[in-house]
Amino acid sequence: MAEEEPMDLPGRQEPLQPKPGGLLRAAREERGLSLDEMVVQTKLPRSMLDAIENDNFELLSEPVYVRGYYRKYARVVGADEAAVIAGYEAHAGGQLPKLEIPVLLQDEPLRERRRAPVLLIFLVIIVAAVAVGWWLLSAAPEPVSAGNSSTPPSVARQQASPPAAQARQPAASAPGAERPATGNRSTTSAGGPRRLALETTMAAAPETAQSDDQPAAEAGVTGEPAAEPAEAVQVPAALVLEFNEASWVRVEDGSGRRVLNGLIQGGETRAIDETGPFSVFLGYAPGVDVSFQGESVDVSQHMRGNNTARFTVE
Amino acid sequence: MPKTPPVGRFRAFIAGYNDSFPNPPASPLPVLQLMLDNIRGLFVNDLSIDLGTANTLVYVRDQGIVLNEPSVVAIRTDARGAKRIEAVGIDAKRMLGRTPSNINTIRPLKDGVIADFMVTEKMLQHFIRKVHKRRMFRPITRVIVCVPYGSTQVERRAIRESVTNAGARKVMLVEEPVAAAIGAGIPVGEARGSMVLDIGGGTSEVAVISLNGIVYAESVRIGGDRFDEAIVSYVRRQYNMLIGEATAERIKHEIGTAFPGHEVQEIDVVGRHLSAGVPRSFTLNSNEILDALQEPLYGIVGAVKTALESTPPELGSDVADRGIVLTGGGALLRDLDKLISEETGLPVIIADDPLTCVARGGGMLLEMIDRQGEVYTLD
Numbered sequence: 001m002a003e004e005e006p007m008d009l010p011g012r013q014e015p016l017q018p019k020p021g022g023l024l025r026a027a028r029e030e031r032g033l034s035l036d037e038m039v040v041q042t043k044l045p046r047s048m049l050d051a052i053e054n055d056n057f058e059l060l061s062e063p064v065y066v067r068g069y070y071r072k073y074a075r076v077v078g079a080d081e082a083a084v085i086a087g088y089e090a091h092a093g094g095q096l097p098k099l100e101i102p103v104l105l106q107d108e109p110l111r112e113r114r115r116a117p118v119l120l121i122f123l124v125i126i127v128a129a130v131a132v133g134w135w136l137l138s139a140a141p142e143p144v145s146a147g148n149s150s151t152p153p154s155v156a157r158q159q160a161s162p163p164a165a166q167a168r169q170p171a172a173s174a175p176g177a178e179r180p181a182t183g184n185r186s187t188t189s190a191g192g193p194r195r196l197a198l199e200t201t202m203a204a205a206p207e208t209a210q211s212d213d214q215p216a217a218e219a220g221v222t223g224e225p226a227a228e229p230a231e232a233v234q235v236p237a238a239l240v241l242e243f244n245e246a247s248w249v250r251v252e253d254g255s256g257r258r259v260l261n262g263l264i265q266g267g268e269t270r271a272i273d274e275t276g277p278f279s280v281f282l283g284y285a286p287g288v289d290v291s292f293q294g295e296s297v298d299v300s301q302h303m304r305g306n307n308t309a310r311f312t313v314e
Numbered sequence: 315m316p317k318t319p320p321v322g323r324f325r326a327f328i329a330g331y332n333d334s335f336p337n338p339p340a341s342p343l344p345v346l347q348l349m350l351d352n353i354r355g356l357f358v359n360d361l362s363i364d365l366g367t368a369n370t371l372v373y374v375r376d377q378g379i380v381l382n383e384p385s386v387v388a389i390r391t392d393a394r395g396a397k398r399i400e401a402v403g404i405d406a407k408r409m410l411g412r413t414p415s416n417i418n419t420i421r422p423l424k425d426g427v428i429a430d431f432m433v434t435e436k437m438l439q440h441f442i443r444k445v446h447k448r449r450m451f452r453p454i455t456r457v458i459v460c461v462p463y464g465s466t467q468v469e470r471r472a473i474r475e476s477v478t479n480a481g482a483r484k485v486m487l488v489e490e491p492v493a494a495a496i497g498a499g500i501p502v503g504e505a506r507g508s509m510v511l512d513i514g515g516g517t518s519e520v521a522v523i524s525l526n527g528i529v530y531a532e533s534v535r536i537g538g539d540r541f542d543e544a545i546v547s548y549v550r551r552q553y554n555m556l557i558g559e560a561t562a563e564r565i566k567h568e569i570g571t572a573f574p575g576h577e578v579q580e581i582d583v584v585g586r587h588l589s590a591g592v593p594r595s596f597t598l599n600s601n602e603i604l605d606a607l608q609e610p611l612y613g614i615v616g617a618v619k620t621a622l623e624s625t626p627p628e629l630g631s632d633v634a635d636r637g638i639v640l641t642g643g644g645a646l647l648r649d650l651d652k653l654i655s656e657e658t659g660l661p662v663i664i665a666d667d668p669l670t671c672v673a674r675g676g677g678m679l680l681e682m683i684d685r686q687g688e689v690y691t692l693d
Contacts, residue, residue, distance in 0.1 A: 043661045045635070064499035065636050068663020072651075 020070060020087035021055035027079035028053075041076045044069060057092040066092075238293055239272040239280070239313065245287025252279045254314075277314030285309035359453035361445065361482075362676025363438070364460050364493075365473065367423045368515025368538055368643060370403075370437070371673035372445050375680050379670050380445055385515075386410060387437050388419045402440040411558040425535040426462035426490075426517035427469040431476060438480035457482040458676040458683075460490045462517045464533030488679055490514070490672055491521030491531055494641040497675025498665035502526055507629025508636065511618060511654070512672065513644025515539050518614045520621045522629055530624045534617045538643055540610040541566050548606030553596055555585035566647070569600040572611055573649035573656065576600070611650075615657045622658060637661030641671035 028038065035053075039046050051059040052073060060066045070088055074081040241249060243264045251260035254277050260270060266287065272278065282288050282299065284307050290297040292313040302311035360375035365385070372381035383403030390400040400417055401409060410419045422433035442455065457477050461470055470487055477485045494512040495502050502508065502523050511520045515538040521531035542562040549555050549562075557565075561583060569579040579600045587594045618638070622630060637660055640651055645668040655662040665671050 043637075043655050043659060061636050062499065062501055064639065064665060065663060067666060068637065068639070069661070072661065072663065 017087050017090035018083075019055045019091055020084045021053045023079055023084055023087060024070075024073050024077060025053045027074070027077040031077055033077065038073070038076065042069075042072050044072070049073070055091065057088075060092075238274055238276055239278050240291045241270045241272075241280075242289040242291075243268050243270070243287060244289065245284060247285070247287050248283030249288070250281045253277075277312055279312045280310070282309045283307075358456065359446070360456045360458075360680045361442070362458045362460075362493075362673055362680055363441075363477070364490075364670075364673040364676065365423065365434075365438070365477075366515050366672075367421070367426055367517070369669070370441060371670060372441055373673045373677035373680075374445060375677060378677075379673055381441055382670070383441070385423050385437065386419055386421055387433050388413065388417055389433070390417050392416070399436055399440070402437050407560075410560055424516060426514060426533075426537075427465055428472045428476060431472055434472075435476045435479045438477055442481050454483045455481060456484045456486070456680070458486045458488055458493075458679055460493045460672050460676055461487050462514075462533050463489050463491055463519045463521065463528070463531045464517070486683070488676060489521075489528065489531070490517075491519045491528060492523065493672045493675030493679065494519075494665075495521070495523050495639070495675065496678050497671035497673070498639050498641050498668075500639060506636075507625065507632035509618075509621065509625075509633040509638045511614075511638055511640050511642075511645075513537055513614065513640070513642040513647075513650075514672075515643065518617060518642075518644065520618050522621060522625045522633065524629055524632075529626065529629055530621055532617050532621055532624075534613055536610045536613040536617075538563075538566070540613075541570070541607055541644075541647070544606050544610050545570075545603060548602070549583075549585065549598070550588065552602070553585070554588045555583075555594065555596060556588055557583060557585040561585070565598060565603060569598070570603050570607065571600045571648040572604065572607065573652040574601065574604060575652075576649065607647075611653060614644075615654060618654060618658060622660075634660055637663050639663055639665050641665045641668045643669050 028035075033041075035046060035049055038044075038049055042049070044052075048060070048069065050056070052069060057066075060069070066088065067085055070084045071081050073079075074084045239251065241251075241260075241264075243249075243266050245266040246263065247266075248263045249260060249270075250258065251272060252258050253274060259272055259274065259278075263283075264270060276292070278292075280290065282290075285299045285303045286307055288299065290299050290313075297311075297313055299309050299311070302309040304310075362373040362375075364371040364373075368385060370381070370383055370385045371379055373379050384407040386406040387402050388400040388406040388409045389397050391397050400406070406419055409417065413419055420430055420433050422428065422430040422437055428434045446453070446455075459473055459477055461473055465473075474485045474487060490512055491510055492502065495508060495510040498510065500508045500510060500523070503526050505525055507522050507524045507529065509520065509522050511518065516535065517533050518536050519531060519533045522529045542559050545562040545565055546557055546559065549557050565581055565583060569581050571579075580597050581599075582595055582597050584593050584595045586592070622633070625633065638654065638658070640654070640662060644650065645664045651662040651664055654660075667674075
């Protein structure tokens with residue numbers, strides 16, 4: 001009853017719980033003990049005993065002591081200790097810090113309480129992991145060359161060699177050449193036009209003048225061999241990676257877009273004919289020859305102890 | 315039935331947290347704090363261990379005292395000489411004095427400190443596992459262990475390593491009198507002297523505390539065990555009978571008293587007659603036990619008197635005003651408060667639930683450490 005309204009004024013609870021001072025005084029008087037005798041028996045100062053009997057809680061000390069005083073007093077006068085303590089807590093308890101630490105010796109309810117949040121947290125973590133995974137997968141750019149094994153290595157090597165690459169520009173614009181508009185992102189994904197380019201290069205020497213293409217026509221006017229004007233207008237593939245041994249590679253362009261990513265087997269070649277700069281990371285640098293715009297790049301100076309190399313070409 | 319929309323459910327969830335506060339907070343920060351505390355509770359587990367000579371108590375933060383078992387381990391030795399733990403705690407205590415030759419019951423702590431390092435470690439391991447039982451994964455465990463005031467560096471280190479090996483990530487040591495005072499509810503941070511007397515199984519410690527620190531303390535290696543030994547030797551001397559420690563403890567609990575004046579109580583005991591060699595029954599009364607306990611009791615009273623003599627006068631007057639607080643299992647000996655009160659002339663009061671004061675004090679320190687830092691812990 002008293003616990004339900006701990007903040008209430010003491011006076012309102014009087015009918016429910018008798019004040020401890022009155023109980024103790026009545027018990028003392030019943031036994032015929034004077035306050036001075038109580039001082040001797042309890043060893044408490046007289047002022048403290050007065051405060052106890054008059055329910056002057058403000059003059060009393062901290063609860064730990066006061067409960068002890070009440071118990072001692074009650075024991076001496078033969079009063080009910082529990083009733084006195086209950087009266088003290090009911091009347092002064094609202095203003096006192098309560099010492100409430102549960103003593104639980106049964107494990108079961110404790111564990112059950114803990115289990116629900118554990119499951120909730122696991123669920124949240126799993127959902128978060130799935131969301132992050134989905135986001136990463138959907139946001140990552142398509143790996144350009146890593147998994148593309150449709151291009152035969154021989155063709156790749158051919159198209160990656162500088163003359164072949166140089167010949168591609170006019171070839172692409174030659175009639176009948178069905179070069180896709182976006183095919184220049186990477187050479188490996190455009191096997192058809194590349195083969196065409198190769199054929200065009202080989203045929204260019206005798207038939208340059210017949211070509212409708214602008215550079216080819218100019219070559220025809222000057223009467224020079226076809227290779228020369230082709231060289232003048234064609235730029236080499238920006239970055240060429242020749243893999244002598246299997247190596248992991250990642251190439252990002254200037255905007256951070258991943259243009260090449262994955263494990264490439266030895267003997268293959270990859271050419272990227274976009275404009276630089278490129279950030280290159282090689283997993284096994286000694287097995288890869290790198291050239292940028294026709295010039296060989298010395299990988300060894302970027303090589304670290306674990307044979308990886310990270311460098312930028314522009 | 316109307317279905318609660320998700321947003322409504324979330325609001326109800328938050329409202330549930332808000333209800334945890336007496337006055338709903340204006341900002342959501344306390345709510346978040348409480349939620350974070352709950353999440354933290356999944357990964358970090360704070361324990362306070364009262365590693366006592368007689369009993370070990372474990373307090374788990376936010377839960378209370380979850381374990382209170384005797385510090386006893388039973389070890390079985392097999393035919394090849396290999397040893398394994400047979401029982402720990404209550405089960406092992408039941409075996410005390412009743413074991414065959416291949417089982418050995420050990421009390422790994424003596425006088426408040428470790429006497430058998432390996433067995434203490436195994437016992438702690440058992441208790442910590444028991445506390446963590448059925449948790450999905452083992453949390454990071456921070457442990458506060460209470461050590462006797464007079465313990466040496468070597469003894470403290472042994473306790474620290476033993477608890478670490480038992481699975482604790484971080485071990486903090488705190489002096490028992492401080493933990494006992496905090497657990498009893500004494501305001502130790504005030505600029506007022508408070509005297510606390512903690513009577514444990516192996517040691518009794520008296521300390522005067524003011525402003526979060528020990529002004530004077532003394533530890534005597536007298537505790538419940540010495541009371542039992544005193545009863546055993548009294549019975550042997552007076553009755554020529556031999557009784558076991560468990561019987562002596564039972565006698566102490568049932569009729570033990572520290573001050574004359576109460577009605578005389580009696581108990582029937584069976585022991586082995588030393589000359590006849592057969593079990594015989596006899597009756598002991600509380601006055602005899604009072605007589606038996608004189609020596610250890612006056613050892614404790616002497617320590618209290620020494621402490622009062624060594625206390626600075628200002629603090630001494632504070633102690634005289636408010637009295638001495640008794641904690642620990644020894645405080646349950648009937649009329650011990652009266653004995654000390656008569657001997658010192660000061661009021662002596664027994665703390666609420668004196669057996670658990672040290673463990674509860676350690677638990678309160680765990681809460682304080684996060685707010686105030688490691689004010690009370692030892693190096």
